[in-house]
Each structure stands twice: as structure tokens, then as C-alpha cells.
Amino acid sequence: MAPDQDDAIHPAPDARRMLLSLPQAVILLAPGQKISMANPAAEQFLGQSQRRLLGRSLVDVVALDDERLMQRVYESDAPITARQVDAHVLGQGSRRVDIATTPVMDAPGWMMVTLGDSATVEPLGQSMPGDGDGRLRGPEVLAHEIKNPLAGIRGAAQLLARKVEGSDRALTMLIADEVDRIAKLIDQMQTLSRRTADPVEPCNLHETIRRASTILAAAGGAKEEGRTRIEEEFDPSLPPVLGSAHGLVQVLINLLSNAREATQGVENSRIIVRTRFVSGLQLHATDRGKAVRLPIEVRVSDNGPGVDPSVRDQIFEPFVTSKKTGQGLGLALVRKLMRDMNGRITHDRDEAGGWTHFRLHLPMASSGGSGRTRRKSAPDALNGQDL
Structure with missing residues (x-):
């Protein structure tokens, strides 16, 4: 018919x-x-x-x-x-x-x-039937099923690149780059849904900041020339902080990268990373039932135009972004990593001075040094007013 x-x-x-x-x-x-x-x-x-x-x-x-x-x-x-x-x-x-x-x-x-x-609607990372019997949870299953064909697509693009020339080769590279971008997005989603946090231990804060700066510079390669220089205002007397060195590097790379993007094209652009000791700031961690003092502050500041006012109150929520090409996961991941370390992140804008500030507040490692500990990831472990 x-x-x-x-x-x-x-x-x-x-x-x-x-x-x-x-x-x-x-x-x-x-x-x-x-x-x-x-x-x-x-x-x-x-x-x-x-x-x-x-x-x-x-x-x-x-x-x-x-x-x-x-x-x-x-x-x-x-x-x-x-x-x-x-x-x-x-x-x-x-x-x-x-x-x-x-x-x-x-x-x-x-x-x-x-x-x-x-x-x-089950939130990201919600338990699925069978969680207790060793099977993978929902996000991990989804990531696994997506990453397998992505690897095949990337491999096929690389093989094809060997057989073509000129503009066709550029298209194969575009395919590989987009596959890498999707894979990175999946990794971020997995991190946001992960329940077990990285171990925390005493960390040298200034070494961590410089490591993040070095990684960011290396990733920029030839494009690094002409980028805004990162200025340091460190308090050398600060003691070690209690956190995950890997997690802190991720947090700082994200914040410094955002600052670089924000100052692109700005005349006399500046990015300043400042560390200092602040007294009196506490955080209530409900999963442990006790107050955690956060006396160490890292402030990442830039004199770019700042976050769009329409999204300032939601910038740490997933999929909220003012960037035309952003996915809105970077700052959500930063907040989760800070929470996993019993830390806190805040954002404020100094309109008069033209500065945007992101502040990390971290616990100080005890003088006794209890060694490495692993804590349960607690996305909702903070009280209502803390980020």
C-alpha cells in the first residue's frame, strides 16, 4: 500500500x-x-x-x-x-x-x-534498585554505555585522518575534539553524582595554587602569551589546610580559567589570588553533627565584567551559566568538591571597584595530624545559608 x-x-x-x-x-x-x-x-x-x-x-x-x-x-x-x-x-x-x-x-x-x-524526579546520583548488591548506579551505567561508543567514534576519526588531507582532515579533528568534549562533560556529571569523596589530608595551600597555575599555563600552550598574568598575594605564615590536594587543584583550575575568560579583552586586566587567615567563620556539617571552623581563605579576584546579574544567585547550580558555549557544570562541581572537604565557596561582586571575587574557606589541618581520612560525600550536608 x-x-x-x-x-x-x-x-x-x-x-x-x-x-x-x-x-x-x-x-x-x-x-x-x-x-x-x-x-x-x-x-x-x-x-x-x-x-x-x-x-x-x-x-x-x-x-x-x-x-x-x-x-x-x-x-x-x-x-x-x-x-x-x-x-x-x-x-x-x-x-x-x-x-x-x-x-x-x-x-x-x-x-x-x-x-x-x-x-x-530522581535527582542525579539517586540510588537505583540493586545499589546494595554491587551493581553500578544509574549515572555510572549511563556513562559506561555512552563512553564505549564515543571511544569507537574517536578511534574511527583518527583512522580516517590518516587517509584524508586538507579540509577533510580538519573535519576528522573536529570529530575527535567534540568526542573529547562530550567525554569531559560525562566525567563532570559522574563527579557531581559520586557519593564517596576523595581522602582529605594536610595540604600546602600555596603549592596547590601554583600547581593549578602551572597546569593552566601548560594547557594554554602557545596561546598563553598575552593572557592575563596571575598575581599572588600569599600569607607565608599560613599552616596546612585539611583537604584533597587533587580536589583543590581542580577547584582552582576552574576558578582561574573562568577569571582568564572574564578578563579576555579587558584593558589593564588583572587576576589576583590572595590567601589569608580569617577568624570566627564556622560551618555546620550535619553528617558529623559538629561545627567545623574555616579560618583559611583563598580569594580569586578578577577585574572582568562579572557574572550576569540574572544568574548570580544560581551560579553554583548545575546547568546555570551565562556563557554562550558553557554547560553550567564547572561551578557546580567546584561547590561539590568544596563540600566534600567540609569547605565553603562564596561569590560577590564589587561594582564600585569593578572586581569579581570567589572565596574559598577551608579548615585548618590539626597540629596533631590525624592522617588521611575519607568522608562521605554530602551534597546537602551544609545548613541553608552556606554554599
Whole structure:
């Protein structure tokens, strides 16, 4: 039977019927943020019939507690997803939800909104059935299944590069580079979901900073010339910190690399790494049930334009970025590594002086030196106000 005859006998359902059939809660917004349609799943999610929802403003039905985030999500003309956000739902009070908005193609002003309960979505790294019997967890399984074909693609690209010339060779190199980029992204995702942290031990902070600077310079190669020089303002009297040398290097490479990018093209650009002793700062680590003092501070400062104000409050969350080509995982990984060391990271902007500061606060190694210890990774081990 010809395809056109088959289509005549079994015509494709229209878009409205498909929306009504979706198990996800979907709302269609007309220009002006007015609800034009709500599928049955949305009626159930909101506890309101479509008849009562039609014509209402979306913000009257689902109001996010964070007004700045609500403005970004509801008024942006680009697809936006926000997860685990607190909201006030009409007739239900406070509720933690996931919300995604998508403009309707070729229909200016029209928007589709998808809603879900955060509790129904397993967070990255959540245990899967069989975790206790030695089998791999979800993220590890996914990484394994993706990395195997990636290795094959990269190998095929390298073999092909030997047989082609000119612009074709450049394309094979592009394939290999993109495979490497995807593999790096998977590694970052695995690190974010990993439950066991690296061992902590006394570390020489200044040696760690210089090692990160050296690695960053080596990675830049010939491009290093003309880059902003990293200035050091070290307190030589500081004692060793308690942390993971490998983790600290990763943290500092990320922060210094971001500072380099931020100062690119800035006249009289500067990057300063400063270390000092600060008294009185404490952190409550709930998994140990005791306060941990964080008297050692590392400050990475640059005089670039700073983080986009619209994302400053969420820069340590996964997939939040102001970079056009960024994935938004770098600072999320930095925060996790700091938490694994019972440390803390904060960010602030000095608008008057034109400086952006990232501050690392670390525990001091005890004079007795209890040796290497391994602690359980605790992404939520800090109290609400600590990062």
C-alpha cells in the first residue's frame, strides 16, 4: 500500500489531541501569559478544571517564590527549565516544582509550559534498585554505555585522518575534539553524582595554587602569551589546610580559567589570588553533627565584567551559566568538591571597584595530624545559608 493511501486511512492525530494525551502536565499560554489550554494532567496537577483555568494569568496559578527567577522563566522568549523551585500553587499553598517553558514555533507570543513535582524526579546520583548488591548506579551505567561508543567514534576519526588531507582532515579533528568534549562533560556529571569523596589530608595551600597555575599555563600552550598574568598575594605564615590536594587543584583550575575568560579583552586586566587567615567563620556539617571552623581563605579576584546579574544567585547550580558555549557544570562541581572537604565557596561582586571575587574557606589541618581520612560525600550536608 502506498504511503499516501495509508495516511488517508490512518490520519495523524492533530497537535491538540496529542497534548491532551500526554502524561505530563502541559499548559498552553496565549500572548500575554493567559492560559489558553490545560491538558488533563495539568488539571490534575493544579487541582483545577480547564474551565476555571482558561483566561487566567499563569503567575496567578503558579507563582515562583524567587521573583527574579519567575521573571526569567515566564518572560523569556527562549526555552528555560527550572528544577526544584519553591512555588505557590493556586489553592494548594507552597509546593516544590519543576517547570519548563518552550516558545511555540512560528507562533509569536505563544508558549508551552510543562509542570511536575520535584519529588517525582530522581535527582542525579539517586540510588537505583540493586545499589546494595554491587551493581553500578544509574549515572555510572549511563556513562559506561555512552563512553564505549564515543571511544569507537574517536578511534574511527583518527583512522580516517590518516587517509584524508586538507579540509577533510580538519573535519576528522573536529570529530575527535567534540568526542573529547562530550567525554569531559560525562566525567563532570559522574563527579557531581559520586557519593564517596576523595581522602582529605594536610595540604600546602600555596603549592596547590601554583600547581593549578602551572597546569593552566601548560594547557594554554602557545596561546598563553598575552593572557592575563596571575598575581599572588600569599600569607607565608599560613599552616596546612585539611583537604584533597587533587580536589583543590581542580577547584582552582576552574576558578582561574573562568577569571582568564572574564578578563579576555579587558584593558589593564588583572587576576589576583590572595590567601589569608580569617577568624570566627564556622560551618555546620550535619553528617558529623559538629561545627567545623574555616579560618583559611583563598580569594580569586578578577577585574572582568562579572557574572550576569540574572544568574548570580544560581551560579553554583548545575546547568546555570551565562556563557554562550558553557554547560553550567564547572561551578557546580567546584561547590561539590568544596563540600566534600567540609569547605565553603562564596561569590560577590564589587561594582564600585569593578572586581569579581570567589572565596574559598577551608579548615585548618590539626597540629596533631590525624592522617588521611575519607568522608562521605554530602551534597546537602551544609545548613541553608552556606554554599
